[in-house]
Amino acid sequence: MTLLEVDGLHTRFPTPRGTVDAVNEVDLRIESGEIVGLVGESGSGKSVLAESVMGIVEEPGEIAGGDIRLHGESLLDLPESERREIRGGTVSMVFQDPMNSLNPTLTVGEQIAEMVRLHQPVGESVSLPAEIKRKIVGAAKNGEAWRKAIEMLESVEIPEPESRATDYPHEFSGGMRQRAMIAMALAAEPDLLIADEPTTALDVTIQAQILDELRDLQDAFDTAILLITHDLAVVAEVCDRVNVMYAGEIVERAEADALFRDPQHPYTQGLIASTPRLDAPTDELEPIEGNVPDLIDIPYACHFAPRCPEAKRECYEVHPDFRPVGDSARYPNRPRGGESNEDHVAACLRRGPEEERL
Ligand code: SF4
The missing domain is CATH 3.40.50.300 (P-loop containing nucleotide triphosphate hydrolases)
Known part of the structure; x- marks a missing residue:
């Protein structure tokens, strides 16, 4: 089609x-x-x-x-x-250049989760480990979106996606930033x-x-x-x-x-x-x-x-x-x-x- x-x-x-x-x-x-x-x-x-x-x-x-x-x-x-x-x-x-597209003030996981929240119907009921909740803004409210963000990072082969999701873009290498951008773009499930x-x-x-x-x-x-x-x-x-x-x-x-x-x-x-x-x-x-x-x-x-x-x-x-x-x-x-x-x-x-x- x-x-x-x-x-x-x-x-x-x-x-x-x-x-x-x-x-x-x-x-x-x-x-x-x-x-x-x-x-x-x-x-x-x-x-x-x-x-x-x-x-x-x-x-x-x-x-x-x-x-x-x-x-x-x-x-x-x-x-x-x-x-x-x-x-x-x-x-x-x-x-x-992913640095121009990623927000340097938000963690990579938050940026992908935001994309998930905007474009996918997600519930808010998934509970997260306390140490991750402490690290991410709005985690208590947006658990499922965060889980999906981690899944997306995993799908683009970011190692240890759970902990790397709490990193800021400058903490990623060039290749990882590009992968994160691809994860973010795909989080919206585009055609x-x-x-x-x-x-x-x-x-x-x-x-x-x-x-x-x-x-x-x-x-x-x-x-x-x-x-x-x-x-x-x-x-x-x-x-x-x-x-x-x-x-x-x-x-x-x-x-x-x-x-x-x-x-x-x-x-x-x-x-x-x-x-x-x-x-x-x-x-x-x-x-x-x-x-x-x-x-x-x-x-x-x-x-x-x-x-x-x-x-x-x-x-x-x-x-x-x-x-x-x-x-x-x-x-x-x-x-x-x-x-x-x-x-x-x-x-x-x-x-x-x-x-x-x-
Ligand atoms: S200039 Fe070259 S490419 Fe253009 S029409 Fe002529 S032969 Fe073809």
């Missing part, structure tokens, strides 16, 4: 130099319980897309067009009070968790553990996850489907297997060639030349053209729409199954069915 549908989303920011079209005509679908990756370099518009879904685009930024529907209902039509209820409830978000670069600040081992946990939690809670990252290795680790974003637009979309087996858009191919792999020496990495363009009034049709090794004159004149590529182009009549013939698409004039290629 489709959980989130983003159609033709356009989010822009007026600046003294002109309008920044940070998200430009973007479509995105997320089915219940799946993990979808949104990958691209910084400045590609990934975070603005997430902020648009959450309804937290900072002024003077605005959603200038398109629609965002959750369970079929448009979020853009809702009053702010209802959006706020959805935020942190049906849709939760985990950011890169969708948006995780924006959730492991970027962590070392590789902790990063791998947290990604494993995200996948286990998605299984256990049947929460859909939109995983936003600049790191293709992260996407390869956990995602069912992947959207590659460049300069405000989605340029390729496929199931994760198909994307890594047979990347089609020159930008995706460049990203993969520049991503370190365990089985290849790092001196074989080929960084993509140039930078993400300034998004103010981009003068050329394919936003990737100035960096693209395959660009032709037409790429500066004709905007590329999505075309079926890979197996989707090779077997256009293959019936829809677990793998769909329409799911692998790329926005490139030099890809797709032979008769359409530049």
Whole structure:
């Protein structure tokens, strides 16, 4: 069942130099319980897309067009009070830096318990050991919420969760804080968790553990996850489907297997060639030349053209729409199954069915 549908989303920011079209005509679908990756370099518009879904685009930024529907209902039509209820409830978000999201003056357990109280029907009758009651604010009144908070900490593999729940955020390591944030976001039992670069600040081992946990939690809670990252290795680790974003637009979309087996858009191919792999020496990495363009009034049709090794004159004149590529182009009549013939698409004039290629 489709959980989130983003159609033709356009989010822009007026600046003294002109309008920044940070998200430009973007479509995105997320089915219940799946993990979808949104990958691209910084400045590609990934975070603005997430902020648009959450309804937290900072002024003077605005959603200038398109629609965002959750369970079929448009979020853009809702009053702010209802959006706020959805935020942190049906849709939760985990950011890169948990210190900015955790309250330094409350224990980690209290913050998760508060989320439980706000979003889950809990009774207040569970009795707690006296030494824990002494340590937590409001424990006598909120015993069950506290128990659930401890369970959540346990589910994200915080060691000794009963005692660690009474710690303040600064007493946690970076990896534990990120786990605590994930526990807090899941305490609301969201249908969708948006995780924006959730492991970027962590070392590789902790990063791998947290990604494993995200996948286990998605299984256990049947929460859909939109995983936003600049790191293709992260996407390869956990995602069912992947959207590659460049300069405000989605340029390729496929199931994760198909994307890594047979990347089609020159930008995706460049990203993969520049991503370190365990089985290849790092001196074989080929960084993509140039930078993400300034998004103010981009003068050329394919936003990737100035960096693209395959660009032709037409790429500066004709905007590329999505075309079926890979197996989707090779077997256009293959019936829809677990793998769909329409799911692998790329926005490139030099890809797709032979008769359409530049
Ligand atoms: S449309 Fe042209 S410039 Fe753009 S990615 Fe394809 S080949 Fe490169």
